[in-house]
Amino acid sequence: MLRYIGRRLLLTIPLLVGISLLSFLAIHMAPGGPISVAADLNPKATAEYRERMVRYYGLDQPIHVQYGRWLGRMATLDFGESFAPDGRQVSEKIRERIPVTLTINILSMGLIFLVAIPLGIYSAVRKDSWFDRISTVTVFTGFAVPTFWLALLLMILFGVKLGWLPISGLVSLEHDSLSLAGKAWDRARHLVLPVLLAGFGGLAGMSRYMRSNMLEVIRQDYIAAAKAKGLVERQVVFRHAMRNALLPVITILGLSVPDLLGGAVIFETIFAIPGMGQLFYQGVMSRDVPLIMGILVIGAFLTLIGNLLADVGYALADPRIRAG
Amino acid sequence: MTGGSGILLSLENIYKLFPVKASFFSREMLRVHAVDGVSLDVPAGKTVGLVGESGCGKTTLGRVALRLISPDSGTIRFDGRDITSLAGEEMRRTRRMMQIIFQDPYSSLNPRMRVRDIVGEGWLVHGMANRREIREMALRLLLRVGLSEDAADKYPHEFSGGQRQRIGIARAIALSPKLVVADEPVSALDVSVQAQILNLLMDIQQEYGMAYLFVSHDLRVIRHVSDVVAVMYLGKMMEVSPAAELFCSPLHPYTRSLLSAVPMIGGTPREKIVLRGEIPSPIAPPPGCRFHTRCFMAKEVCEEVCPAFRESAPGRFTACHFV
Numbered sequence: 246m247l248r249y250i251g252r253r254l255l256l257t258i259p260l261l262v263g264i265s266l267l268s269f270l271a272i273h274m275a276p277g278g279p280i281s282v283a284a285d286l287n288p289k290a291t292a293e294y295r296e297r298m299v300r301y302y303g304l305d306q307p308i309h310v311q312y313g314r315w316l317g318r319m320a321t322l323d324f325g326e327s328f329a330p331d332g333r334q335v336s337e338k339i340r341e342r343i344p345v346t347l348t349i350n351i352l353s354m355g356l357i358f359l360v361a362i363p364l365g366i367y368s369a370v371r372k373d374s375w376f377d378r379i380s381t382v383t384v385f386t387g388f389a390v391p392t393f394w395l396a397l398l399l400m401i402l403f404g405v406k407l408g409w410l411p412i413s414g415l416v417s418l419e420h421d422s423l424s425l426a427g428k429a430w431d432r433a434r435h436l437v438l439p440v441l442l443a444g445f446g447g448l449a450g451m452s453r454y455m456r457s458n459m460l461e462v463i464r465q466d467y468i469a470a471a472k473a474k475g476l477v478e479r480q481v482v483f484r485h486a487m488r489n490a491l492l493p494v495i496t497i498l499g500l501s502v503p504d505l506l507g508g509a510v511i512f513e514t515i516f517a518i519p520g521m522g523q524l525f526y527q528g529v530m531s532r533d534v535p536l537i538m539g540i541l542v543i544g545a546f547l548t549l550i551g552n553l554l555a556d557v558g559y560a561l562a563d564p565r566i567r568a569g
Numbered sequence: 570m571t572g573g574s575g576i577l578l579s580l581e582n583i584y585k586l587f588p589v590k591a592s593f594f595s596r597e598m599l600r601v602h603a604v605d606g607v608s609l610d611v612p613a614g615k616t617v618g619l620v621g622e623s624g625c626g627k628t629t630l631g632r633v634a635l636r637l638i639s640p641d642s643g644t645i646r647f648d649g650r651d652i653t654s655l656a657g658e659e660m661r662r663t664r665r666m667m668q669i670i671f672q673d674p675y676s677s678l679n680p681r682m683r684v685r686d687i688v689g690e691g692w693l694v695h696g697m698a699n700r701r702e703i704r705e706m707a708l709r710l711l712l713r714v715g716l717s718e719d720a721a722d723k724y725p726h727e728f729s730g731g732q733r734q735r736i737g738i739a740r741a742i743a744l745s746p747k748l749v750v751a752d753e754p755v756s757a758l759d760v761s762v763q764a765q766i767l768n769l770l771m772d773i774q775q776e777y778g779m780a781y782l783f784v785s786h787d788l789r790v791i792r793h794v795s796d797v798v799a800v801m802y803l804g805k806m807m808e809v810s811p812a813a814e815l816f817c818s819p820l821h822p823y824t825r826s827l828l829s830a831v832p833m834i835g836g837t838p839r840e841k842i843v844l845r846g847e848i849p850s851p852i853a854p855p856p857g858c859r860f861h862t863r864c865f866m867a868k869e870v871c872e873e874v875c876p877a878f879r880e881s882a883p884g885r886f887t888a889c890h891f892v
Contacts, residue, residue, distance in 0.1 A: 470677060
């Protein structure tokens, strides 16, 4: 098992190089350049100033040389300096923002599991019941609704009309003057809508996935055998059916990492949350190549690690793979 | 028709329809007539072979007998007791007495349980043993069905189809049931393995004295194991006779055509009855006798009147106007 993990980790290196190459090319094909904000849109910028900027950032070099330099720095885990006016280290910028994004994603993942799995199991066990039909319609409606639109509606409802929840940021303006409990409560209130929306799409998908897994397992003969042994329905469902139906969910977990990071770009921008998603959005808008590349590489790395963890988790949970 | 011993399981006039949607857009529900007014007795300690083409309702009848499927109407009597609408604790206690062996040895064992737990779970559920005793008891049972001792701690995927079927048999007999429904227990196995499993089933019956309701489409298998044979066609019972008599002088025209299709080496050549056409759809079964569309003896009356299931010779029951 350890050798397997080691081999998989080594394999991530060529994958990361490939991903970064594609990303690098994609950024350079996009219209506008990294210095267009500072130079092109600035009426006072002279041709001389622009040339200095271009040379400073090495943009006068052919693209393969630029990529080679970037890759060489990456080999020493140096993400470079941001092109933004503050000129800070990319790694530093990402480091201060990643905890926010991870917190929201982990919370929404927890929400997905707590709601979607019982929902899917109950829908499958009571297939075609009213509960199943209503949850099916609700889930598909939810699936079809664009998250950003739903986010705006919820902001209007809870933030403006009812005034129950704050609509942006992570903390209130008076956060520093609050007591410890007050601070926690303040943060929690700010997290409700983002977590709900981050988990919304996954909720719909996961509950359907769980339902179809359960239906597949329930029609197996060993479920009938368990019933024939004299187990009560609860034991049949939880001891025999659920444990088998949960297995494939592990894989979905690993695959959902890029979705969560992609989703973060949208909801962090809508809710003005200072996380990695918002940073990425700003980076793209200002063609901040080192920043974009840095976030993409970290995102790709997290995705690959997620997949690896899923495979390892699957192997640990399923005796058929464990032995083989 | 039992030859003296008592009746263990008695199915009376069982009906079971399955609703199917005609198409995605229609609200109209069609019904598959899986079991359509069937009666059958299984004597204690004997084997009743239930034979018929695929889709004739024999598997459904087997599951109804165990109350794994509830019948739409009809009565299930087990050990002299009406269990048709037993529920909860009482039904669970009754389940101990009736077990099932499945056709597909791959979907019948929970892939995430060790063999000893698969075999022993029933003991736990019924409070017949504690966790420590289970391993011991499971070992003994696995040896009895012809597996080695180390099988207990393995998972199902580590076994071949025949070995898996032995595990399924061990699971079924673990609770010392009085009735075992064997649903095509050898159909998925190689012929050489089939014989081993059949012999194991028969040895175990000798030892434990349980009754089998043995469902199969294979007449050679049925002949090998059965005391009484029941022949189904499209959800209806066609003939129930003692095995020896049925195989040597089949009464019902359907039984006769079935037997004429069994290849045999040696012996006197028999009449060959080739059935016309296909088996009709169980969604819209033909009126009158179910078999009349393909029967070589069919007359006008068969198209209109469904023949009663009656004793047409001593100890032999048929549903045909002309037998």
